[in-house]
Amino acid sequence: MKNLKQLKFWNFGGMYYFYFMIWALIFAFLPFWLNKTANLDTSVSGLVFSAMAITALVLEPLYGVVQDKLGLRKWLFGFVVLCLLFIGPFVQFAFIPLLEINAIFGAVVGGAYLSLCLNGGVGVVEAYIERSSRASNYEYGHVRLFGSLAGGTAAFIGGIMFVQNSYSIFWACSISAVVLGILLFVLRVDKDSYGEETPADSDEKEEETPVTKENIMNVFKNRSFWGFCIMMIGIATMFDVFDQQFPNYFASFFNDASQGELVFSRIASVQVFxxxxxxxxxxxxxxxxxxxxxxxxxxxxxxxxxLGSALFTEIWMLAIWRLLAAIEMPLMLVSIMKYITGVFDVRLSATVYMLGFNFAKQVGITIFSYVMGVLYSAIGFQSGYIVMAFIILAFVIAGGLIMRSEKYYTKNSLEQHAA
Incomplete structure (x- = not known):
């Protein structure tokens, strides 16, 4: 039994590893590919990311409800894996021709397809593995660290692959999807254990009760949900928008852009490890x-x-700003999951995750990817980053004022049980 439990832990870890191998390869090198191989300017590149976000806006509400209905069943995750399998062929044989027909049309179609796998699909992956690992009594952060290890591996090998052949990273994604599909297929989660980690008997019973429309509507009546959404725009949205064009910004400080790309991949690798x-x-x-x-x-x-990336632009300082993400990302990811399960109905964890985190994040990305792309073209990266920094500050302050801490809900729950 102990060996089986350990094997399951590595299975969860492997699923995170190979999914986020794909995620890291694409998001680290897609900006380079759009600029160097597809020859798109920053505004059209921004449109690709906006299309990814808009598609996710359509998918997330549906994905959330469907995944909560499915519980521990794998069908939706399997659909995401199927989309991942065809990333290599799509980019190699379809994306460039579509961009040549019409840059805007190609950007929209390409962004929409990638969103099935990434911006939209990540919510399915995160919600399913979090729920499954919680059912198996694993700490989410310990399983999720495999995603960070994948990011480090992708950044290290991706730089070499991209310099040799810019299409190779997308074929590596398809290969990773094959392994991910195998790991998903062999995974077995004991449905009877689901909810055992919840200490209160009433919570265990609640976990087993079917989700109703009223349960879902109660989420929208909770002020903390809206504060959480605002916080996610300030943190998760702007994290991604900042990273979209930062590789090109970093490489611009080198006389040889290829050298800058390679150095950036090394820094990104260190950061994720x-x-x-x-x-x-x-x-x-x-x-x-x-x-x-x-x-x-x-x-x-x-x-x-x-703000540091705008004001202190020596290469070694830019590297330090990038490395700070090693603190920021774990704090954000673990806090998101613990806040959702600590404040909201645990049966709706996928719905809250996809609406409160992913949907809100994609709303922000839809707006700010294009806006920041235009700003970069109009006033340059440094001035654009100063504007972005104060947008982040405003959203974080507003979200923090509206959200209640999970301790508030724990206290109220204990008082209700006592009464």
Whole structure:
């Protein structure tokens, strides 16, 4: 039994590893590919990311409800894996021809397809593995660190692959999808154990009760949901928008752009391995300070990182700002999951995750990817980053004021049980 439990842990870890191998390869090198291979300017590149976000806006509400209805069944995850399998052929044989027909049309179609796998699909992957690992009594942060390890591996090998052949990273994604599909197929989760980690008997019974329309509507009546959405736009949205064009910004400080791309891949590799190390300790930290405080600290780190990238532009300083993401990302990811399961009905964890995190994030990306792309063209990266930093600060402050801490809900729940 112990060996089976350990094997299941590695199965969860492997699923995170190969999914986020794909994620890291694409998001680290897609900006380079759009600029160098597809020859798109920043505004059209921004449109690709906006299309990814818009598609996710359509998918997330549907994905969330469907996944909560499916519970521990794998069908929706399997659909995402199927889309991932065809990334290599799509980019190699379809994306460039579509862009040649019409740049805007190609950007929209390409972004929409990638969103099935990434911006939209990630919610399915995260929600399913979090729920399954929680059912198996694993700490989410400890399983999720495999995603960070994948990011480090992708950044290290991706730089070499991209310089040799810019299409190779997308074929590597298809190969990773094959392994991910095998791991998903062999995974077995004991449905009878689902909810055992919930300490209160009433919560265990609640976990087994079917989800109703009233349960879902209660989420929207909770002020903390809306504060959480605002916080996610300030942190998760702007994290991704900042990273969309930062590789090109970093490479611009080198005389040889290819050298800049290679150096950036090395820095990104170090960052994500540091992130994996910090991920081990993050669950303990968040349990001590609370998930809401963890999100606020993550937002503060992002503010410093973006503003620093605008004001202190020596290459070694830019590297430091990038490495700060190793602190920010674990704080954000672990805090999000602990806040959702600590504040909202656990049966609706996928719905809240996909609406409160992914949907809100994609709303922000839809708007800010294009806006920042235009700003970069109009006033340059440095001035654009200063504007972005203060947008982050405004959203984090507003979200923090509206959200209640999970301790507030724990106290109310205990008072209700006592009564």
């Amino acid at each position: 540091l992130e994996a190390g910090f991920m081990i300790a993050t669950p303990f930290i968040i349990n001590k300070i609370g998930a809401k405080n963890g999100l606020i600290i993550a937002g503060a780190v992002l503010f410093i990182r973006v």
